[in-house]
Amino acid sequence: MPVEEFVAGWISGALGLVLGHPFDTVKLLGFFKGMSFPIASIAMVNSVLFGIYSNTLLALTATSHQERRAQPPSYIHVFIAGCTGGFVQVYCLAPFDLIKVRLQNQTEPRARPPGSPPPRYRGPVHCAVSIFQEEGPRGLFRGAWALTLRDTPTMGIYFVTYELCRQSTRDGQDPSPATVLVAGGFAGISSWAVATPLDVIKSRLQMAGLKRRAYRGVLDCMVSSARQEGLGVFFRGLTINSARAFPVNAVTFLSYEYLLRSWG
Numbered sequence: 250m251p252v253e254e255f256v257a258g259w260i261s262g263a264l265g266l267v268l269g270h271p272f273d274t275v276k277l278l279g280f281f282k283g284m285s286f287p288i289a290s291i292a293m294v295n296s297v298l299f300g301i302y303s304n305t306l307l308a309l310t311a312t313s314h315q316e317r318r319a320q321p322p323s324y325i326h327v328f329i330a331g332c333t334g335g336f337v338q339v340y341c342l343a344p345f346d347l348i349k350v351r352l353q354n355q356t357e358p359r360a361r362p363p364g365s366p367p368p369r370y371r372g373p374v375h376c377a378v379s380i381f382q383e384e385g386p387r388g389l390f391r392g393a394w395a396l397t398l399r400d401t402p403t404m405g406i407y408f409v410t411y412e413l414c415r416q417s418t419r420d421g422q423d424p425s426p427a428t429v430l431v432a433g434g435f436a437g438i439s440s441w442a443v444a445t446p447l448d449v450i451k452s453r454l455q456m457a458g459l460k461r462r463a464y465r466g467v468l469d470c471m472v473s474s475a476r477q478e479g480l481g482v483f484f485r486g487l488t489i490n491s492a493r494a495f496p497v498n499a500v501t502f503l504s505y506e507y508l509l510r511s512w513g
């Protein structure tokens with residue numbers, strides 16, 4: 250199994266993450282105060298996504314990343330490979346994503362009035378240990394099913410959009426940096442546009458353990474959220490997700506393509 254796609258995926262994920270830092274700081278407060286935890290976790294998840302995607306395409310089409318310039322894979326193969334990458338990365342992402350959502354939903358310490366109780370979680374490691382102790386090892390995978398439903402098809406869409414947008418490049422030639430940036434940016438936006446409704450549901454399920462709010466599953470959470478707050482609830486966060494997705498994924502794909510190209 251070629252490993253360079255995993256390494257390129259890790260580095261490009263880290264670079265995208267640095268670029269997304271201002272957006273993530275607005276959204277996530279405590280989680281992104283330091284960069285080391287997100288780089289170790291989210292960049293590792295990106296490495297799994299790109300590595301599995303590329304190796305699945307290799308299995309389906311018997312072409313390496315370099316050979317695919319001259320022999321582009323069909324969109325159905327790209328979609329299957331993207332879905333496979335999305336499915337596998339969920340099980341690395343689930344605990345990190347849970348920690349992110351729990352930290353995101355607690356009050357920012359700097360904004361707390363003096364004398365108010367300290368935040369429940371002191372940071373990502375404390376959050377992971379507390380969930381493990383209070384909700385058991387399975388607690389760390391709370392919301393994983395919703396995450397699977399969110400990421401499996403949307404990662405297929407992510408890679409198909411990327412391939413569609415860079416179609417203007419002639420077979421056998423490398424796409425220009427502008428093409429890669431635009432294709433990567435649109436890949437991010439299209440996948441987040443489709444993913445946002447399930448992202449809302451996933452976050453609610455992940456918070457349920459803490460708030461002792463019981464949902465019977467993904468469907469129950471969808472129905473009760475829509476009943477109480479209307480259909481608009483499914484589009485919460487769409488603007489910030491899209492604004493963040495363009496630069497983050499433009500840089501992720503640009504660095505991924507250039508790293509693989511420079512390694513031959």
Ligand SMILES: CN(C)C(=N)NCCC[C@H](N)C(=O)O
Pocket residue numbers: 265295399400403404407437440441442444494497498
């Ligand atoms: C849930 N969806 C839609 C995605 N994860 N899409 C792919 C983008 C991944 C990238 N690391 C990002 O955070 O934008």
